[in-house]
Amino acid sequence: MLKFPIYLDYSATTPVDPRVAAKMIPWLTEHFGNPASRSHAYGWEAEQAVEEAREQVAALVGADAKEIIWTSGATESNNLAIKGAAHFYQGKGKHVITVKTEHKAVLDTVRELEREGFEATYLDVQENGLIDLDVLKAAIRPDTILVTVMFVNNEIGVVQPIAEIGEICREQGIIFHVDAAQATGKVDIDLGKLKVDLMSFSAHKTYGPKGIGALYVRRKPRVRLEAQMHGGGHERGMRSGTLATHQIVGMGEAFRLAREEMASENARLLGLRDRLLNGLTGIEATYVNGDLEQRVPHNLNISFAYVEGESLIMAIKDIAVSSGSACTSASLEPSYVLRALGRNDELAHSSIRFSIGRFTTEEEIDFTIGLLNEKIGKLRELSPLWEMYKDGVDLDAVQWAAH
Amino acid sequence: MAYSDKVLDHYENPRNVGSFGKDEEGVATGMVGAPACGDVMKLQIKVGKDGVIEDAKFKTYGCGSAIASSSLVTEWVKGKTIDQALDIKNTQIAEELALPPVKIHCSILAEDAIKAAVADYRKKHQA
Amino acid sequence: MSFAPVYLDWNATTPLDAQVREAMLPWLGAAEPVRFGNASSRHEYGRQARSAIDEARARVAAAVGAHATEVIFTSGGSEANNLFLKGAAACLKPGAVAISAIEHPCVREPARQLRRTGWSMTEIAVDAQGVIDAAAWAEALRARPALVSVMLANNETGVLQDIASLAVEARAAGAWFHSDAVQALGKVELDFRALGVNAMTLSAHKVGGPLGAGALVVDKRVELAPLIAGGGQERGLRSGTENVAAIVGFGVACEQASARRAAQAQRLAQLRDEIESGLAALGATVFSRAAQRLPNTIFFAVDNIDGETLVGKLDRAGFACASGSACSSAQPEPSHTLLAMGVDPLVARGAVRVSLGHGTTADEVGRFAGTLSRVVEELKTLASVAG
Numbered sequence: 009m010l011k012f013p014i015y016l017d018y019s020a021t022t023p024v025d026p027r028v029a030a031k032m033i034p035w036l037t038e039h040f041g042n043p044a045s046r047s048h049a050y051g052w053e054a055e056q057a058v059e060e061a062r063e064q065v066a067a068l069v070g071a072d073a074k075e076i077i078w079t080s081g082a083t084e085s086n087n088l089a090i091k092g093a094a095h096f097y098q099g100k101g102k103h104v105i106t107v108k109t110e111h112k113a114v115l116d117t118v119r120e121l122e123r124e125g126f127e128a129t130y131l132d133v134q135e136n137g138l139i140d141l142d143v144l145k146a147a148i149r150p151d152t153i154l155v156t157v158m159f160v161n162n163e164i165g166v167v168q169p170i171a172e173i174g175e176i177c178r179e180q181g182i183i184f185h186v187d188a189a190q191a192t193g194k195v196d197i198d199l200g201k202l203k204v205d206l207m208s209f210s211a212h213k214t215y216g217p218k219g220i221g222a223l224y225v226r227r228k229p230r231v232r233l234e235a236q237m238h239g240g241g242h243e244r245g246m247r248s249g250t251l252a253t254h255q256i257v258g259m260g261e262a263f264r265l266a267r268e269e270m271a272s273e274n275a276r277l278l279g280l281r282d283r284l285l286n287g288l289t290g291i292e293a294t295y296v297n298g299d300l301e302q303r304v305p306h307n308l309n310i311s312f313a314y315v316e317g318e319s320l321i322m323a324i325k326d327i328a329v330s331s332g333s334a335c336t337s338a339s340l341e342p343s344y345v346l347r348a349l350g351r352n353d354e355l356a357h358s359s360i361r362f363s364i365g366r367f368t369t370e371e372e373i374d375f376t377i378g379l380l381n382e383k384i385g386k387l388r389e390l391s392p393l394w395e396m397y398k399d400g401v402d403l404d405a406v407q408w409a410a411h
Numbered sequence: 412m413a414y415s416d417k418v419l420d421h422y423e424n425p426r427n428v429g430s431f432g433k434d435e436e437g438v439a440t441g442m443v444g445a446p447a448c449g450d451v452m453k454l455q456i457k458v459g460k461d462g463v464i465e466d467a468k469f470k471t472y473g474c475g476s477a478i479a480s481s482s483l484v485t486e487w488v489k490g491k492t493i494d495q496a497l498d499i500k501n502t503q504i505a506e507e508l509a510l511p512p513v514k515i516h517c518s519i520l521a522e523d524a525i526k527a528a529v530a531d532y533r534k535k536h537q538a
Numbered sequence: 539m540s541f542a543p544v545y546l547d548w549n550a551t552t553p554l555d556a557q558v559r560e561a562m563l564p565w566l567g568a569a570e571p572v573r574f575g576n577a578s579s580r581h582e583y584g585r586q587a588r589s590a591i592d593e594a595r596a597r598v599a600a601a602v603g604a605h606a607t608e609v610i611f612t613s614g615g616s617e618a619n620n621l622f623l624k625g626a627a628a629c630l631k632p633g634a635v636a637i638s639a640i641e642h643p644c645v646r647e648p649a650r651q652l653r654r655t656g657w658s659m660t661e662i663a664v665d666a667q668g669v670i671d672a673a674a675w676a677e678a679l680r681a682r683p684a685l686v687s688v689m690l691a692n693n694e695t696g697v698l699q700d701i702a703s704l705a706v707e708a709r710a711a712g713a714w715f716h717s718d719a720v721q722a723l724g725k726v727e728l729d730f731r732a733l734g735v736n737a738m739t740l741s742a743h744k745v746g747g748p749l750g751a752g753a754l755v756v757d758k759r760v761e762l763a764p765l766i767a768g769g770g771q772e773r774g775l776r777s778g779t780e781n782v783a784a785i786v787g788f789g790v791a792c793e794q795a796s797a798r799r800a801a802q803a804q805r806l807a808q809l810r811d812e813i814e815s816g817l818a819a820l821g822a823t824v825f826s827r828a829a830q831r832l833p834n835t836i837f838f839a840v841d842n843i844d845g846e847t848l849v850g851k852l853d854r855a856g857f858a859c860a861s862g863s864a865c866s867s868a869q870p871e872p873s874h875t876l877l878a879m880g881v882d883p884l885v886a887r888g889a890v891r892v893s894l895g896h897g898t899t900a901d902e903v904g905r906f907a908g909t910l911s912r913v914v915e916e917l918k919t920l921a922s923v924a925g
Contacts, residue, residue, distance in 0.1 A: 013582050020584070021576035021779065024567035033568055036748060037559060038542070042551040047849040048858035049543060051550075080613035080750070083768040083778035113768030113777060120767050212576075212779060217566060219613065219750045219781025236765060238651055239616040239644025248644055249616035250551070250743065252750030252784070258566075316449055318474035321580070322414075322422065328581035340449075354446045390428055390478060392453035392470040393446060408445030409527075 013328040014372045018213075018365030019162055019190060019307060020330060024258065025215035025366065031261040032217065035254035043251045044242065054253045061260025065209065068263040069188075070198035071224050077243045078251055081221035082189035083113040085208035086156075088223055088247065089185045090117045092233030093154050093206060094126060097183060101151030102126045105144070107168075108348045109133050110158050114187055118156070133348050136299035137166040145176060154183045159191035159207075163330075163345040163361055164298030165307025167195055174203030183231060189213055189221075193266030194274065194304040199224060205231045209263075211255070215366060216262030220255035223247075273366065278305040280364050280373050287377030291384055293397070297346055297359060308362045311346070312380075314394040315387040317357030323383035324360075327376055332359030414475055415509035421479035426486050429468045431455050437465070439535060441527025444520050450477045454524035456488060456496070458532055464488045464496060469524075476514040480504050480521035493529050544902045546859045548744075548895035549693050549721060549835060554787070555746035561790040562748065565590070565783035577780045578769060587782045594789025598740065598753055601792035602719075603729035610754045610772045611785050615720040615741035616644035618754035619687075621765050621776065622716045622737050623648040626685055628763035632656030633684035636713075638670055638699070639663050639878035645687050645718055661878075662688070667829040668697040668879045670704065679711040686713040690722040690738070694875045694891055695826040696835025698726065705734040714760050720744055720752075724795030725803065725832050736760050740792075742784060746896075747791030751784035802896045807833035809894055809903045814838075816907040820914050823885065825876065834895060839888030840914055842921045848890050851913045857906050860891045 015023075024032075035057060043058045045051025059073070066073040079085045094104060106118050108130045118128045129147045133139055139157065148155075155177050157168050170186055177184035185206040191197060193214045199207065207224040211217055225231055225246065239248030285308055288294060293313040311332070312320065318340065321331050333340040333356070342356035351359070362376070388394040396403060414422070430453075431438045437458040444450040450473035457466040467485040471478045483504060488496045504510075504518035545553065554562075563569035575583030577591055591611070599606040612618045623645065627635065637649045639661040649659050660681065663674035670688065678686075686708040690701050701717050708715040716737040722728055724745035730738060737760055742751040756762065768777030810833060814824050817838050825837045839845065845861040852859055872886035894903070 015583060017576075017579060017581065017583070020579050021574060023572060023574040026567060029566050029568040032566060033563075036562070036566075037554055040551060040553045042547075042743075042749075045547060045550045045858075045860065047846070047861050048547065048853045050545065050547070050858055080617070080781070081778045084613070084766050086768070087766045111768070112770070116767035116770075116777070210779075217781075217783060218779055219784050237617055237620050238647035239620070239642070241643070248620075248647070249614050250749055252614075252743075252748065254748065255750050255781075255784075314472065316473050316477075318449070319422070319478060322475045325581070328579070328583050330579065352447075354449070357449065390425060390470055391472045392442065392451050393472045395430065395453075395470060403446065408447070408451075409443050 010371060010375055012326050014326065014375060016327050016329050016362045016364055016368065016372070016376065018368075019165070019361065019363035021212050021218065022215045022365055023367065024217055025262060025265060027265060028216055028258050028261045032254045032258040035257045039253070041253070043253055044240065057253055058251055058256050061256045064260035064264040065222055068192060068197070068267045069207065069209070069224065070200040072227065075199075075224050075227050077223045077225055077246050078256055079221045079223055079247055080219055081212070082187065082208045082210035085221050085223040086111070086113040086187055087117050088233065088236050089206040089208060090114065090154065090156055091121065091236055092246070093183045093185065093231070094121050095234040096232045097153045098126070101153045103129070103149050103152040105129045105131065105147050105152060105155045107131045107133060107139055107157055109137060109161055109345045110156070111162055111187055111189070114156055114158065135350055136302075137161060137164050137297070137349055138299055138302055139168060141169065141172055141176065144173060148176070148180055148182065152180070152182050154185060156185040156187070158187040159197070160188070160194060160304050161298065161345065162190050163343060164309045164349070165190075165304045165363075166298040167191075167302045167304060170204065171202055178203040190304070192263065193270050194306065199226075211259035211262055214262050214266050217255050217258040220252060220259045222259070274305045277364055277368075280368055280370065281305055281308055283370065284308055284362060284364070284373050284377065287373070288380055291381060295355065297349060297351065306364045309359060310362070311351060311355040311359040312384050313355060313358065314391050314397055315358050315384060317359070319387055320358055320360070320383070323387060324379055326379060330361040330363075332356040332361070417508050418475055418479040418510070421482040421508070422475040425478055425482040427468050427482065428470065430470065431457055431468060439528050439532030441524045441529070441531055443523045443527050444473070446472065449473060450517065450520055452477065452481045452520055452524045454481060454484065454528045456528045456532065458493060462492050464491055464493065473517065474514070476508065476510055476517040477520065479508050480517045481524060483507060484521045484525060488525060493532060496525055497529055499525055543853065543856045543858045544906060546857055546892045546894060546898070546906065548898070549891065549893035550860055551743045551749065552746050552895055553897060554748060555791055555794050557794055558747055558787045558790045562783045562787040565786055573782070577782060578771070587780070590782055590786050591780055594785045597789035598792045599755075601728070601796045602723070602738070602740065602755060603731050604755045608730070608755050608757065610756060610775050611780065611788075612752045612754060612776055613750060613781070614743070614752040615718070615739050617765070618739040618741075618752045619644045619718055620648045621754050621762065622739065622756070623652065623685065623687065624765060625762035625775070626714055626760055627652050627655070627657060629761040630684050634658045634660065634681045635685040636660045636662055636678040636681070636683040637686070638688045640668060640692055640875045641687065641689055642693060642718060642720075645689070649687065664878050666880055668692060668695045668826045668875060669829050670699055675704070675707075679707060682711060683713050685716070687716040687718065689718040690728075691719070691725065691832050692875055693721045694873055694889075695829075695837045696721070696832035697826045698722070698830040698832065701733050701735060709734070709736070721832065723792070724799055725834060727799070730755055742788035742791055745791045745795040748784045748787040750781055751788040753788070798896055803833045806894050806898070809898060809900060810834060810836055812903055813892060813907055813910070816911055820911055822914070825879070825881070825889070834893055836892045838890055839885055840918070841885070841888070843888050843914065843917045845887060845889045848888070848913065848917060851917065852909065855909045855913060857909060860893070861889065
């Protein structure tokens with residue numbers, strides 16, 4: 009039995025895995041202590057649970073538990089890593105490098121640094137969404153102190169060459185931060201090998217709860233940060249604030265499950281993704297956004313030409329997906345990620361991100377394929393642009409009335 | 412975005428979708444909007460010898476409100492003279508479909524489509 | 539734990555309310571109907587999350603007499619305090635910031651950080667009872683501070699400041715006035731408008747809500763820069779995917795706490811008085827006893843008995859209380875609040891905090907009072923033998 013709308017938006021957030029929920033609930037209820045309470049068992053047991061979760065998070069990414077700092081989520085981790093490192097190392101230089109397709113949490117933070125007097129370079133990506141290492145090398149300056157590149161893009165799912173970027177940065181003595189919010193449980197991460205100094209994580213993209221994330225802060229060679237949240241001195245002074253035990257326990261369990269199950273889960277997801285891919289690319293005039301090889305297994309981003317984005321979303325309300333538009337107060341802005349790939353605004357608007365996950369079934373994929381085929385067909389019947397395209401009119405040569 | 416029932420009805424069951432043959436007698440076409448703006452409307456009218464619009468067809472690339480506005484207009488212009496058709500105002504369209512303020516431009520575009528089709532007719536049938 | 543000790547540390551954190559639990563479980567995937575959307579998503583899952591957050595915001599606002607649009611959700615009280623101090627300072631020319639000498643570290647530390655960006659920082663002295671000293675207050679206002687922060691209720695002594703009067707004076711002197719009301723919520727009446735503050739901080743886990751949610755209630759005239767940049771959630775003042783479960787829990791917790799506040803305040807004050815009369819008989823010092831205080835908090839010391847030792851003994855006897863504020867209890871220094879009150883550091887080392895809550899029963903208090911006097915007598919005997 010299908011349940012509508014079918015959830016195909018796992019990159020936006022994932023349901024909490026029932027096994028994760030089962031581990032969390034006792035820490036929400038009977039074991040409710042404040043992990044900072046040192047004078048009674050309620051506090052001690054909470055602290056112990058927090059430390060066990062820290063080990064579990066570290067284990068998934070090949071880090072030492074001492075290198076994991078709890079935060080309220082990947083957005084806070086990104087802010088802490090970027091501002092914290094930039095502020096600490098600003099004596100060495102004030103230039104930061106990032107990429108045009110980063111998440112807002114990185115881009116807006118870098119913009120904030122610019123307002124404070126830092127300089128930033130926003131690297132272009134290639135048509136496949138990946139950065140060109142030569143472009144990165146050329147952007148590095150003597151005063152570059154920080155490079156921040158996401159592991160996996162949230163919209164198009166491409167996997168950036170983190171290992172290679174790490175080598176370049178380490179060689180030049182530049183701090184390297186990676187936003188890995190979309191990567192955990194999807195790609196192998198071994199911080200023992202990767203030359204990454206700071207890495208941001210989120211629980212709710214990996215079947216854990218919202219409101220909890222972590223920042224990896226390398227100890228060897230040691231990376232220093234200026235705290236952004238001050239107070240009781242929790243998390244070795246790097247992030248003050250009472251720790252939410254149940255959320256931390258949830259993140260630990262979610263990451264433990266990811267480590268155990270990612271190999272088999274990713275194989276299954278790739279099978280479903282390919283089924284979806286085959287079912288949709290049969291539709292004429294569709295374009296896959298982002299490299300199909302250097303890509304996480306659960307993401308498919310496709311542009312459907314000659315149909316308008318909003319009417320497309322309206323037509324497929326039986327599935328819950330993200331579109332190539334970001335909702336601002338009054339209008340729809342085309343995705344800056346798709347624009348960075350060179351897609352025009354119309355194509356960006358008529359793009360759909362399908363992100364599948366642990367609870368997606370073959371039946372749901374088949375329904376989706378059928379739905380898209382039917383609705384794209386119907387909208388194109390309605391579309392004067394489709395008619396012109398079929399008549400061989402070059403739409404780019406048309407003089408559109410100013411509007 | 413919450414659409415009104417009337418918009419949903421026109422979106423789900425658009426009236427008079429299609430195109431007339433290029434060489435059909437009395438056919439005029441208005442095409443307004445631009446893909447980059449997110450709306451393109453093509454409105455065709457078929458005008459009888461008596462100057463009355465006998466039939467109308469549309470195709471629209473645009474949001475649900477744009478599709479509904481053009482669908483509605485094809486219904487409204489039928490049976491009207493071209494001068495009467497020009498009296499259809501965007502405010503009437505917006506009111507009929509209960510368009511929210513951010514979608515008023517769809518009704519304006521539909522009104523423009525009527526004007527463009529009539530202009531095309533007059534150009535072709537310069538008396 | 540093999541058995542559950544009697545919990546007498548409600549100022550550190552509180553057990554989750556049953557109603558709060560019910561409201562949260564669907565959002566944690568632990569009860570039907572399971573809910574999990576990202577509130578920024580435009581599909582049905584997202585809209586469910588958005589409306590749950592809106593509802594919670596209205597509940598929090600109603601509990602403190604604020605407008606829903608004045609409530610900015612954060613990850614907790616610490617973040618809200620940081621947001622006010624650093625966020626407001628970032629929008630002002632460097633000037634003076636004044637805070638009371640008994641603030642929680644998550645007010646004191648961000649205020650100190652402002653010094654690095656050209657601000658001057660003053661800590662306003664308190665008297666022996668822990669109440670803002672009138673002369674020190676007047677002195678602080680003469681410096682025309684741009685930002686003033688005074689906590690409504692102290693987490694250790696429970697002392698209540700006359701925030702309404704302080705707010706009038708601070709604002710007349712040209713300051714934005716903020717109050718950390720984390721310990722006051724649910725224990726005393728809290729009305730944002732009546733207090734006349736420009737901003738105040740709340741926390742869910744001190745009122746039967748979950749860890750992981752707090753709020754800054756802030757008057758829109760106060761210009762703030764966000765601490766956390768990104769997706770633009772919370773009117774751009776706090777980015778990051780909303781913690782829907784915790785926010786939903788926070789809303790229900792506020793509603794529950796408001797509903798029972800008056801009755802509980804009276805009941806807890808009686809229980810507190812019972813414990814305190816026992817303490818008097820033991821010759822203990824009860825700090826701030828002459829001041830207006832929260833009805834649930836007892837902060838005391840017994841001469842020549844170390845606070846850590848006493849708390850350890852009580853813990854083994856089945857009663858969980860605190861030897862200082864939870865956040866700083868990793869540090870062995872005596873209570874910052876007591877030192878600010880001029881208490882001898884030797885006496886301050888003996889400080890123990892007992893804080894009660896709506897789940898505390900008369901029976902528990904009776905047993906605690908008995909155990910306390912037995913344990914204190916034992917330790918006194920040991921002390922006199924050792925001495």
